[in-house]
Amino acid sequence: MESQRTFLFIGLLLVSFLLFTEWQKDYNKPIADTSATQTTTVASSSNTDADVPTSTSGLPPQVTTQADRQLISVTTDVLAIKIDSKGGDIVEAKLLKHMEKHGSDIPYLLLGEFEGKQYHSQSGLVGLNGPDAAKEGRPVYQSAQSEYTLTGDSLVVPLTYVDGKGVTFTKTYTFKPGNYDVVMNYDINNPTAEPIQVQLYTQIKRTVQDKGSMVDQTYLGATYGTSEEPYEKYSFSDMAEANLNKATQGGYIAFIQHYFVSAWVPEQNTNNLIYSAIRNGQGIIGIKAEPVNIAAGDQATLSAQYYMGPKDTDALEAIHSDLDLTVDYGWLWFISQPLLNLLKLLHSFIGNWGFAIIAITLIVKTLLYPLTKAQYTSMAKMRMLQPKMQALKERYGDDRQKFGQAMMEMYRKEKVNPMGGCFPLLLQMPIFLALFYVFLESTELRHAEFGLWLTDLSSKDPYFVLPILFGASMFLTQKLQPMTVTDPMQQKMMTWMPVIFSVFFLWFPSGLVLYWLVSNIISIAQMLYIYRGMEKQGMKVRG
Known part of the structure; x- marks a missing residue:
């Protein structure tokens, strides 16, 4: 499961890089x-x-x-x-x-x-x-x-x-x-x-x-x-x-x-x-x-x-x-358009686009909570099975067929879906990307002020505060979810992921980085709440 999460992160990293590169071409060098x-x-x-x-x-x-x-x-x-x-x-x-x-x-x-x-x-x-x-x-x-x-x-x-x-x-x-x-x-x-x-x-x-x-x-x-x-x-x-x-x-x-x-x-x-x-x-x-x-x-x-x-x-x-x-809004227009209407509605009440972004992030994360809970629950159960997984590897050695059969039998007995943590993440990605398109394309956010040093949500954070905080939130998320992968290359990639994302986000519009930062903070709070509930049931999901 952790290996699949790594590849999902790599895919998101690639998409983010392409979006950043192309946004730079258009936003920083418009003809007019x-x-x-x-x-x-x-x-x-x-x-x-x-x-x-x-x-x-x-x-x-x-x-x-x-x-x-x-x-x-x-x-x-x-x-x-x-x-x-x-x-x-x-x-x-x-x-x-x-x-x-x-x-x-x-x-x-x-x-x-x-x-x-x-x-x-x-x-x-x-x-x-x-x-x-x-x-x-x-x-x-x-x-x-x-x-x-x-x-x-x-x-x-x-x-x-x-x-x-x-x-x-x-x-x-x-x-x-x-x-x-x-x-x-x-x-x-x-x-x-x-x-x-x-x-x-x-x-x-x-x-x-x-x-x-x-x-x-x-x-x-x-x-x-x-x-x-x-x-x-x-x-x-x-x-x-x-x-x-x-x-x-x-x-x-x-x-x-x-x-x-x-x-x-x-x-x-x-x-x-x-x-x-x-x-x-x-x-x-x-x-x-x-x-x-x-x-x-x-x-x-x-x-x-x-x-x-x-x-x-x-x-x-x-x-x-x-x-x-x-x-x-590309192929996600059918998601982006309702989200833009919701963002406009929130702004009409709040009067600040930055707080409207925070509000829509709260709403989206709340609506997606059942998927988030399923994702973290599945990931926690998978981590709990790691000792048994290791034992199966030692028992069957290089016999991949028998190891695969034994592993699937273990999943069946433990009532664990190995893809249970992937599907919720995949289902959430279109919504996250649709919001990305909304923030990138909406004229309303051009030169929109938030407060303090953030005077233009359509341009980069002048002091890089949000990208650094985003990287810190991503690092904290990893610490709260100890890696169980044994492959050194995957471990290094996961360790450096917060740094890499922070570097990419240095030049992203601050409104987008604000969304991702708030989303990460909410995810951390939801994760802690979900894990605490599982621990009360006698399940050791951390440490």
Whole structure:
């Protein structure tokens, strides 16, 4: 049994190492974290026109000359964005309620230019008469103001373009207080004597990054949803291998990263085509709607919704029923989501995320107590059988078959299940890992304060107090459960396990380490309680 416990610990160690490695890649090196002070500029080398999809498929190779344009500033209570009048694209978005670093007053830069890298949202009209498909390049919209500020219940930012035939295209963004999503409408007025045809596209482009993470929670790349596939990832490497070409009714596309997401959601009653491409070092994922015919003298309105903000499950689900899946808890989502809801509920009463973590740990450990009791009881009984086990080894020597038969007979007579200590541990692991995903992925814990020296539960403990206490609790657990294994290698690994885990946890988010520390302390208390009860029954389970 002890040998099997050792291998379980080794497996957990490996998983922890992989999670730590991948978390480091995403959390310490996010594209948007290091350059939030930069100002987005309109560069003549951006090749914006080359990113416009055609009305059928693919991307046109031509790059047209840059026309005069300006950046239009829009400020709400939660967003500060810049819209490029050429194309009407959102080329910068700062999240005013989320700071770049804990304790700073610099808003987090979600969209923009980052040391030569780009992350932009684009939209336009292609098709036979779409202004974005014109040979002279994308249209330059006119705006009545260069700056807009939300002061009421909504803010409407209209951009107008009139083509050479007199067709008026009005691209309007509507913002609301407290919202990270914006509604975009295209109002098309065709006063000519001939019908026209346009096709709405919305897309997100981002500079190609390193190969995506093998851990879901640190994935950086594109995702999409269709009527048949509610959530699928499409990484930069996937884009390099093949262009995405998915027909669907409704759907959505998004780029996700640690804590934040940007996503386009088209009208859900239309037939759309989800596509992708890599062009000039930019990974592109987008949606094209079906062509729309506008009769002579007629008008039409096309709409889409764009989200740019934190991974707030409630806000995302309100935009699209599947968009909350971009808060990616991996294959344990069905456990993680209820646990997150419980954590939010506890925080609503307690008002402190650190104490909420302690509270949810208490609840989980209490609910799992029957499994914990079965685990420790089985392990204690196995230790009590060690002298008899040793006697059987001496009696049968190298005859493994007879030794195995005698051992199983002994288990039967003593009413001991040799796997009784393993199964409860295995059953608990999905819950522990699901909580790990919750702590790692939940935006609510980003820059959340606990108290004293712990001012950010999403970052490492600055003085490494929690990792050291965790190692001490793990060491105490081992002392209270004397090892009976005789293999020197296993003994060394078990002895050094607290040190190894403490070293790994030095750079883990302090909220995660707090959970594991409290869990260990509760486990020690439960173990002592269980052993005391067994000793009262005359069973010697320690020493």
